[in-house]
Amino acid sequence: MGIEPTDEVRAPASPWLNLVVSHEAIEAPRTNLGPSTFYIGPCFSTRRGTDQEGFPFDKLRADAFKVYVSLGTVFNDKPEVFRTILRGLDVPGVQVVVSGGAAYPALASGPLPSNVLLFRRVPQVELLPKVDLVIGHGGNNTTNETLAAGRPLLVVPVGGEQHDNARRVEYLGAGLFLPMGSLSEDGVRRAVTRLREEPGFRTRAEALRQHLADTEGTGTASALIALLARRRAPVRLPEGAPRTLTREGLASLLASLENTSAGATSRSA
Structure with a gap:
């Protein structure tokens, strides 16, 4: 397509936030994902x-x-x-x-x-x-x-x-x-x-349906992008946390990151 082979094309990933519009349960295993990469579920609502x-x-x-x-x-x-x-x-x-x-x-x-x-x-x-x-x-x-x-x-x-x-x-x-x-x-x-x-x-197929039913990709994507805009810092997966964000997992992640942000602000002050 005439695109120059820049670093972004060779490795299209951001140090800030990467959203994989899928679920780990419906993908082949990947081992090269950084801490700012999240599976959010499909977006077809x-x-x-x-x-x-x-x-x-x-x-x-x-x-x-x-x-x-x-x-x-x-x-x-x-x-x-x-x-x-x-x-x-x-x-x-x-x-x-x-x-x-x-x-x-x-x-x-x-x-x-x-x-x-x-x-x-x-x-x-x-x-x-x-x-x-x-x-x-x-x-x-x-x-x-x-x-x-x-x-x-x-x-x-x-x-x-x-x-x-x-x-x-x-x-x-x-x-x-x-x-x-x-x-x-x-x-x-x-x-x-x-x-x-x-x-x-x-x-x-039914087992995969049950996994996907726990996600809501559109809302999760919006919440993480909004969080990134507010924090103006990379959004990273807490150690040991699941990489695929269910509805329940999203709420826990947001609370964890917001608390981390608040604590950092307090220490800075």
Whole structure:
């Protein structure tokens, strides 16, 4: 991109405050984080309610294994990829909800399996708890929102951070990685069968949901940035404190740092 290889690009970290918009429970282990780095949880609360009004939730079948398919908002103009996935899911007892994005016109113009509900876009955050499995591209929003809903993932990455997220989902035991280069109807069918029949995937995804439910990334980020602005000094993790800030942990941290600041001011005076 023509960016000069400055120190900030080589090691993009601040000595003052670094916010990782995730949870240690849904990441691979990292050992090079400094004392001013905090995991604050995902920030997706503002996405709730998008396009929810009028969505036909009543068409979701209670007697079916429901699969949600999305390729995100950037790399989604891939109708043949969608068609391969949908043919792989054309089996009894499965219902498929598709967010087609840019591929919607091409998908809508041709025949689709009878078990498919096709939309240009969906209220994703509200839909995820109502399905049993997600087939996605591995983008950060879809991955985090799916884990927050406690649903397993089959990840078919396209580019960017998505391959890393696919491997991370496998590492966490919450899903499977299916390379797009080897995508086939049979491969999709076999992967979905594993995710459906092996309970460990759902159990692990539910455990991660419980971890994420304890965080509130947007509010935590705001509180730490406000604290930094008031203190005008690096915000550091107290020794022995958890690096991931839950709601309860944030309150304890703020109280600890405020007391430290007050004590320092008193000694200075």
